[in-house]
Amino acid sequence: MSQNKRIYLDYAATTPVDPEVFEAMRPYFAEKFGNASSIHQFGVEAQEGIVLARRQVADFLGCDSKEIIFTSGATEGNNTIIKGIGSNKNLTGGKKPHIIVSSIEHDCVLGSAEYLKENDLAEITFLPVNKEGLAEIGELEKSIKDNTVLVSVMYANNEIGAIQPAREIGALIKKLNENRSQKIYFHTDAAQAVNYLDCDVKRIGADFMTISAHKIYGPKGVGALFVRQGSPFSRLMNGGEQEFKMRAGTHNTPGIVGLGAAIEKVKKQGSQIEKTKNQRDRLISGIFDKISGSALNGSRDNRLPNNANFRFEGVEGESLLVSLDMEGIAVSTGSACAAKSLSPSHVLLAIGLNHLQSHSSIRFSLGRLTEDSDIDRVVSLMPKIIERLRSISGNLEGGTVERGKLPDDFGC
Amino acid sequence: MYSDEVMKHFKSPRNMGKMENPDAVGEVGNPVCGDLMRLYLRVGKNEKGENFIEDIKFETLGCVAAIATTSMITELAKGKTFKEVLKIKFGDVEKSLGSLPPVKLHCADLSVKALHKAIQNFKE
Ligand code: FES
Numbered sequence: 399m400s401q402n403k404r405i406y407l408d409y410a411a412t413t414p415v416d417p418e419v420f421e422a423m424r425p426y427f428a429e430k431f432g433n434a435s436s437i438h439q440f441g442v443e444a445q446e447g448i449v450l451a452r453r454q455v456a457d458f459l460g461c462d463s464k465e466i467i468f469t470s471g472a473t474e475g476n477n478t479i480i481k482g483i484g485s486n487k488n489l490t491g492g493k494k495p496h497i498i499v500s501s502i503e504h505d506c507v508l509g510s511a512e513y514l515k516e517n518d519l520a521e522i523t524f525l526p527v528n529k530e531g532l533a534e535i536g537e538l539e540k541s542i543k544d545n546t547v548l549v550s551v552m553y554a555n556n557e558i559g560a561i562q563p564a565r566e567i568g569a570l571i572k573k574l575n576e577n578r579s580q581k582i583y584f585h586t587d588a589a590q591a592v593n594y595l596d597c598d599v600k601r602i603g604a605d606f607m608t609i610s611a612h613k614i615y616g617p618k619g620v621g622a623l624f625v626r627q628g629s630p631f632s633r634l635m636n637g638g639e640q641e642f643k644m645r646a647g648t649h650n651t652p653g654i655v656g657l658g659a660a661i662e663k664v665k666k667q668g669s670q671i672e673k674t675k676n677q678r679d680r681l682i683s684g685i686f687d688k689i690s691g692s693a694l695n696g697s698r699d700n701r702l703p704n705n706a707n708f709r710f711e712g713v714e715g716e717s718l719l720v721s722l723d724m725e726g727i728a729v730s731t732g733s734a735c736a737a738k739s740l741s742p743s744h745v746l747l748a749i750g751l752n753h754l755q756s757h758s759s760i761r762f763s764l765g766r767l768t769e770d771s772d773i774d775r776v777v778s779l780m781p782k783i784i785e786r787l788r789s790i791s792g793n794l795e796g797g798t799v800e801r802g803k804l805p806d807d808f809g810c
Numbered sequence: 811m812y813s814d815e816v817m818k819h820f821k822s823p824r825n826m827g828k829m830e831n832p833d834a835v836g837e838v839g840n841p842v843c844g845d846l847m848r849l850y851l852r853v854g855k856n857e858k859g860e861n862f863i864e865d866i867k868f869e870t871l872g873c874v875a876a877i878a879t880t881s882m883i884t885e886l887a888k889g890k891t892f893k894e895v896l897k898i899k900f901g902d903v904e905k906s907l908g909s910l911p912p913v914k915l916h917c918a919d920l921s922v923k924a925l926h927k928a929i930q931n932f933k934e
Contacts, residue, residue, distance in 0.1 A: 714873055716873040756844075
């Protein structure tokens with residue numbers, strides 16, 4: 399490991415807890431430790447923390463406090479909605495419901511949809527995206543059926559940062575619902591978006607929205623789900639009466655307080671986003687300037703300001719990641735959840751890359767603690783690293799092996 | 811995630827690069843992970859008249875383990891007769907590298923296949 403300062407460029411995987419957020423959480427571990435459901439003073443103290451956090455989150459999403467349910471994070475929120483709405487036959491008069499999810503959703507959405515399909519609980523359409531990684535309204539409209547109950551399209555993608563046309567989708571669904579007996583609900587996973595985009599649920603027209611604390615400088619293991627008043631809902635966790643009877647389980651008081659504080663901080667971050675965007679743009683132009691055979695995956699403009707996902711010819715992503723790690727620079731090859739799997743990223747395949755290209759990709763995601771000098775260091779190190787890996791690979795791309803025709807028995 | 815020995819080979823791979831006019835080439839790939847390996851052989855004959863690997867080089871487009879296992883297999887194979895070389899199992903490659911994470915065992919297997927393919931290419 400190098401003696402240089404470590405550089406973290408994997409903010410899309412997770413963020414460090416902001417010191418102010420940490421301070422807000424602190425009393426709720428040992429001092430105000432009561433169970434928020436208890437009637438005595440200890441319980442009331444904890445409850446007050448939760449009430450405040452709920453207001454902070456609701457205020458950010460432009461909804462009512464009663465519409466916010468605290469969860470263990472985005473995975474739980476997404477599972478709850480996809481499975482709960484997707485399998486709800488009451489909505490379709492007993493018919494098997496149909497749901498539409500974009501093909502670049504997070505694994506927890508896709509996994510929940512697969513679950514419904516395997517258990518014959520719902521019909522699923524995986525909505526394709528274009529080369530830029532964006533869902534197209536026309537395509538979406540075409541895939542709507544009489545028994546469609548849910549459309550789930552993420553607000554911004556975690557791997558390539560592609561910002562989806564969430565408002566247009568919301569508007570389309572609203573329009574369609576005017577002439578349908580069977581309402582379509584719109585869910586959006588906003589985990590990656592909260593820090594950067596307007597998440598007002600009314601402007602977006604969302605019925606459900608998932609958010610997570612650890613992507614916005616809050617603690618891990620806590621998130622929130624917006625459920626529009628009057629929407630159908632089936633809870634995932636049975637048991638106690640917490641969260642308006644919609645999510646049982648003792649409140650994670652410090653976590654919930656942390657989520658509220660983290661959202662407050664997002665509201666006040668001012669010019670931070672601009673700074674991140676400038677650094678990211680510097681990274682992109684620096685890489686393009688110095689490294690031939692490099693390309694950006696996903697849209698250049700409809701992109702989260704902190705994301706840059708590159709591919710490099712003749713280089714494999716994991717060896718690039720490890721080479722950077724040896725220099726103390728942390729990036730990722732796709733999503734953290736899939737970091738240990740061999741298959742290419744479903745997101746990169748969905749935007750039309752072939753296997754070779756998607757295996758040559760890495761993601762940089764910047765954040766609040768990123769400094770200009772970090773970017774300079776990356777830009778100055780990258781050419782050497784790429785050159786070395788290309789010398790090892792001899793730029794094997796296009797070699798005598800035809801990938802498509804290879805037998806699939808190598809034990810992967 | 812990787813053993814020290816794997817990292818050593820990743821940082822300074824042995825016998826890396828192209829070979830001019832090789833006697834044989836073996837190339838394999840894994841369609842799932844997308845890794846590609848190519849081995850070049852220079853084949854000699856020992857006093858008993860057996861074929862042996864006089865020189866060996868590799869090129870690999872792949873993960874850290876793919877690079878380390880091809881580097882290692884060139885070390886294991888260099889100077890050995892075909893008969894000896896064909897006895898090398900992927901477990902031997904793994905052991906020589908300390909260990910490999912379970913999902914990366916196939917990288918060692920792939921390097922063995924590349925060697926077999928190169929030898930077969932020589933025989934043809
Ligand atoms: S991951 Fe398949 S050869 Fe390394």
